Amino acid sequence: MTEKTTVLIVDDEKVVRDGCRRVLTGKGYEISTAENGQQALEILAAQEIDILLLDLKMPVMGGEEVLEKTRDVYPDIPVIVITGHGTVDTAVECMKKGAYDFITKPFQIDQFLITVERAADKRHLELKARQFEAENIRNLYDLNLEKSRIRTIINRMANGVMVTNRNLEVVLHNPALMRLMEITEKPKAPTPISEIIKDKDLVDTLKKLLGGEAPEEESISQEIHTKKNTLRALSAPAMDPDRAVAGTVTVLEDITAFKQLDQMKSDFVNMVAHELRSPLVAIRQLNSVLLEGLAGPLEEKQQDFVKRGMAKIDSLLNLINDLLDIAKLEAGKFVQHQVPTDVGKIIEETVALMEPRAQKQGILLTHSIETLKPVQADPKRIEEIFSNLISNAINYSPEGGRVTVSAKGLGEYMEIRVEDTGVGITKRNCPKFLINSIASKTPKHARSSERDLGWRSSKGL
Numbered sequence: 001m002t003e004k005t006t007v008l009i010v011d012d013e014k015v016v017r018d019g020c021r022r023v024l025t026g027k028g029y030e031i032s033t034a035e036n037g038q039q040a041l042e043i044l045a046a047q048e049i050d051i052l053l054l055d056l057k058m059p060v061m062g063g064e065e066v067l068e069k070t071r072d073v074y075p076d077i078p079v080i081v082i083t084g085h086g087t088v089d090t091a092v093e094c095m096k097k098g099a100y101d102f103i104t105k106p107f108q109i110d111q112f113l114i115t116v117e118r119a120a121d122k123r124h125l126e127l128k129a130r131q132f133e134a135e136n137i138r139n140l141y142d143l144n145l146e147k148s149r150i151r152t153i154i155n156r157m158a159n160g161v162m163v164t165n166r167n168l169e170v171v172l173h174n175p176a177l178m179r180l181m182e183i184t185e186k187p188k189a190p191t192p193i194s195e196i197i198k199d200k201d202l203v204d205t206l207k208k209l210l211g212g213e214a215p216e217e218e219s220i221s222q223e224i225h226t227k228k229n230t231l232r233a234l235s236a237p238a239m240d241p242d243r244a245v246a247g248t249v250t251v252l253e254d255i256t257a258f259k260q261l262d263q264m265k266s267d268f269v270n271m272v273a274h275e276l277r278s279p280l281v282a283i284r285q286l287n288s289v290l291l292e293g294l295a296g297p298l299e300e301k302q303q304d305f306v307k308r309g310m311a312k313i314d315s316l317l318n319l320i321n322d323l324l325d326i327a328k329l330e331a332g333k334f335v336q337h338q339v340p341t342d343v344g345k346i347i348e349e350t351v352a353l354m355e356p357r358a359q360k361q362g363i364l365l366t367h368s369i370e371t372l373k374p375v376q377a378d379p380k381r382i383e384e385i386f387s388n389l390i391s392n393a394i395n396y397s398p399e400g401g402r403v404t405v406s407a408k409g410l411g412e413y414m415e416i417r418v419e420d421t422g423v424g425i426t427k428r429n430c431p432k433f434l435i436n437s438i439a440s441k442t443p444k445h446a447r448s449s450e451r452d453l454g455w456r457s458s459k460g461l
Contacts, residue, residue: 023113054081063094079099177252180229182226230256341376343372348369350386354387365402
């Protein structure tokens with residue numbers, strides 16, 4: 001026996017009790033004994049018994065009476081009836097009343113042990129089953145409690161929550177989702193997503209997630225619009241225990257107020273920029289009048305001060321123009337004036353402009369241009385990009401260093417490199433410094449990316 005099993009032997013014959021004790025103790029059972037039914041009931045009330053070996057004919061209280069009393073109070077304890085040859089019929093009747101088995105006196109040890117072991121197995125299986133049932137009930141209770149908690153949390157969230165299955169049916173949602181989507185009637189579950197989400201881009205995103213087209217560790221953020229609200233939808237795949245896509249989870253946040261604040265900020269920047277530019281332009285015009293001598297001749301020192309003031313005014317006007325450009329970009333209203341542009345000429349002019357500065361810092365600035373075709377671009381923006389690149393290369397190159405600008409045509413595209421001998425930028429930080437766009441379109445094609453510029457340093461940027 002691997003588990004301790006307690007057997008109560010109830011028989012008025014001492015030789016039977018002692019014989020059963022010796023046999024069962026040798027097999028690992030724990031033994032208790034009683035001389036009659038009354039003692040047996042007292043022992044059953046005082047300690048836990050797994051198996052009851054019960055003689056039928058005993059003084060004070062017989063086995064049949066004990067069986068009747070234990071059947072209701074201890075129904076899980078297997079009762080093995082011990083009977084003589086002449087009372088087999090009685091033993092059978094006892095089994096009909098709830099006894100597990102019976103053995104006849106005198107009994108063989110092997111048969112006796114088999115009967116007791118079967119009863120012990122039955123007892124242990126019943127105890128295990130009862131234990132599993134209790135654990136199952138406890139687990140179900142914990143599961144229901146956890147589901148209730150999650151449901152309460154989701155229902156109290158200000159953000160909308162939507163869960164779909166593999167068939168793109170909404171199986172879970174909260175009141176906030178209905179409010180944000182401006183739906184008054186509560187839909188049934190599951191319900192097709194088309195009855196809740198009308199935004200085609202979001203539905204297409206969820207289809208891609210179900211198709212495994214997006215990494216499971218990442219989520220996809222996008223904006224959707226309802227009649228009154230602007231929402232940010234954050235969607236991710238829902239995985240089953242086998243790491244297969246089982247559905248999608250989407251959280252929707254109302255960003256209408258933030259959009260309004262952003263618009264207010266843009267309007268404020270526009271207003272301030274225009275209000276600042278008007279007086280600055282007027283001051284610049286007055287200074288121009290002074291420089292041209294229309295208000296009387298100026299001495300050399302006075303002219304120098306006025307020129308410095310005009311330079312500062314020009315810097316402020318450029319800053320204001322930049323603010324206006326940023327506001328236009330954020331509003332999606334920035335316009336590029338694209339015309340046929342000679343990129344090679346812009347590079348040559350920019351290099352010529354930067355060369356005195358490079359010489360002053362002891363840096364060799366060179367350039368090479370090969371087979372460049374005109375492109376459709378905004379010359380002013382192209383010039384700004386090259387000025388920034390070359391200026392940064394000069395700034396971050398050591399004295400005695402070298403800055404090389406090269407440009408060459410590659411079929412429908414062109415490659416432009418600005419290389420320097422500075423420390424460069426680590427690969428980890430490269431994404432922070434990549435150039436977002438540059439218009440470089442030939443008559444057949446257009447392509448804009450940091451790779452077109454080929455911005456690298458000699459240190460491996």
